[in-house]
Amino acid sequence: MRAGHVDAVTRTTVSGWAADNDTPESRLELRIELDGKEVGRVTTGRPRRDLAALGRYGDGAHGFSFNFSASLDAAREYNVSVRFDDGRLLPNGARVVLAEGGAAPAEQTPQPAQAPAQLVGDAPAPILVTAPGRSGTTYLMSCLAACPDIVVAELVPYEVRLLSYYAAAFNVLTAPADLERSTHPDRLEGDGFHIGFNPFTASQYAQAFQAKSALRDFQEGYAPARMGDAMADTVREYYRRLAADQGKGARFFAEKNNNLHRPSRLFVRRVFGGVRELVIVRDPRDVLCSHMAYFASSQEKAFHQLTHSNRQLTALQAESGADICVIRYEDMIGGDPATFDRVSGFVGATVRPVQDQAGSRMFAQHATSASPESSIGRWRQDLPAALRASCREHWGGFLTSFGYALD
Numbered sequence: 131m132r133a134g135h136v137d138a139v140t141r142t143t144v145s146g147w148a149a150d151n152d153t154p155e156s157r158l159e160l161r162i163e164l165d166g167k168e169v170g171r172v173t174t175g176r177p178r179r180d181l182a183a184l185g186r187y188g189d190g191a192h193g194f195s196f197n198f199s200a201s202l203d204a205a206r207e208y209n210v211s212v213r214f215d216d217g218r219l220l221p222n223g224a225r226v227v228l229a230e231g232g233a234a235p236a237e238q239t240p241q242p243a244q245a246p247a248q249l250v251g252d253a254p255a256p257i258l259v260t261a262p263g264r265s266g267t268t269y270l271m272s273c274l275a276a277c278p279d280i281v282v283a284e285l286v287p288y289e290v291r292l293l294s295y296y297a298a299a300f301n302v303l304t305a306p307a308d309l310e311r312s313t314h315p316d317r318l319e320g321d322g323f324h325i326g327f328n329p330f331t332a333s334q335y336a337q338a339f340q341a342k343s344a345l346r347d348f349q350e351g352y353a354p355a356r357m358g359d360a361m362a363d364t365v366r367e368y369y370r371r372l373a374a375d376q377g378k379g380a381r382f383f384a385e386k387n388n389n390l391h392r393p394s395r396l397f398v399r400r401v402f403g404g405v406r407e408l409v410i411v412r413d414p415r416d417v418l419c420s421h422m423a424y425f426a427s428s429q430e431k432a433f434h435q436l437t438h439s440n441r442q443l444t445a446l447q448a449e450s451g452a453d454i455c456v457i458r459y460e461d462m463i464g465g466d467p468a469t470f471d472r473v474s475g476f477v478g479a480t481v482r483p484v485q486d487q488a489g490s491r492m493f494a495q496h497a498t499s500a501s502p503e504s505s506i507g508r509w510r511q512d513l514p515a516a517l518r519a520s521c522r523e524h525w526g527g528f529l530t531s532f533g534y535a536l537d
Contacts, residue, residue, distance in 0.1 A: 140351030415509030
């Protein structure tokens with residue numbers, strides 16, 4: 131049985147190890163792919179004291195280091211895959227190299243990982259539910275929770291968000307130093323409850339290295355990769371234990387995104403190597419009604435927030451690919467069979483509408499309308515004529531794009 135691990139992926143190198151338990155002295159040839167295209171091969175053979183100490187892999191000389199022919203462009207995002215010679219991904223072998231600054235440029239489309247994480251043994255694999263508030267994420271989570279192949283922290287309204295938590299931690303721990311606004315070396319202890327950017331990535335500490343490329347690879351490649359691995363393993367272990375507690379043999383876990391938070395979306399793709407993202411869109415005029423009723427928001431504040439959300443959803447629709455499935459709230463809440471068949475096929479597990487009494491109680495507690503049916507098209511009665519006209523003027527393109535009537 132083959133095993134391995136990608137330790138670091140930078141704009142110049144890919145490194146890690148790979149070995150075969152059945153033939154522990156053999157060296158393996160690995161394929162390196164960039165955005166789905168093979169760019170080279172590398173053979174293991176670099177000494178690894180950690181592997182030698184395990185005693186399972188012969189002399190332990192199973193490390194590898196591959197150098198790209200030219201440094202990857204810092205202005206764009208890349209998908210890097212490391213595969214065995216038979217085409218299978220190494221565990222953690224699908225990685226994302228983010229554009230400089232930690233996020234891809236707005237006009238670029240994040241590409242899906244080359245293979246879902248659970249296909250290489252990294253179960254349970256993530257399902258991310260993304261939508262603006264008041265768009266049916268709680269209902270969809272209840273449907274996912276009812277599936278025996280999916281584990282969910284069943285605390286309605288399903289706000290356990292480990293992915294968002296670790297995304298925030300990862301961004302802090304890997305961000306460039308900021309000695310003025312964040313952590314200063316003289317104030318490392320802080321208040322004992324918070325930690326900021328690592329001050330020792332500041333330029334004045336680079337003098338500790340003669341070879342600046344070695345420091346850069348450590349800061350930009352090795353350290354973020356190891357932190358990401360640890361965070362992904364921690365989240366998976368939480369859900370493995372939760373699945374055991376629920377008596378499930380779950381292959382997936384599901385969480386809500388923090389509304390449409392892009393850093394969380396990028397984090398999941400970076401550290402897990404595969405994600406299934408379910409994006410919900412809802413008629414924003416109905417969302418406006420629900421938003422004002424639930425949050426007691428002013429008309430102006432709610433309208434501004436939803437205008438921003440509409441832009442983000444339009445961008446998500448444009449980037450929709452193999453790892454994104456966009457569904458409409460109206461179809462989902464009505465139990466449309468075609469919609470749930472599409473969700474099931476996309477996720478790889480049977481997902482069905484929740485129609486029992488518990489589901490009805492959940493809707494009554496969390497919704498701002500009397501029934502699922504009355505939550506659709508309520509804007510015609512709830513919004514004054516002037517506001518309806520403003521919605522049409524500013525959101526007409528969005529409404530048409532997602533198949534909603536203008537009047």
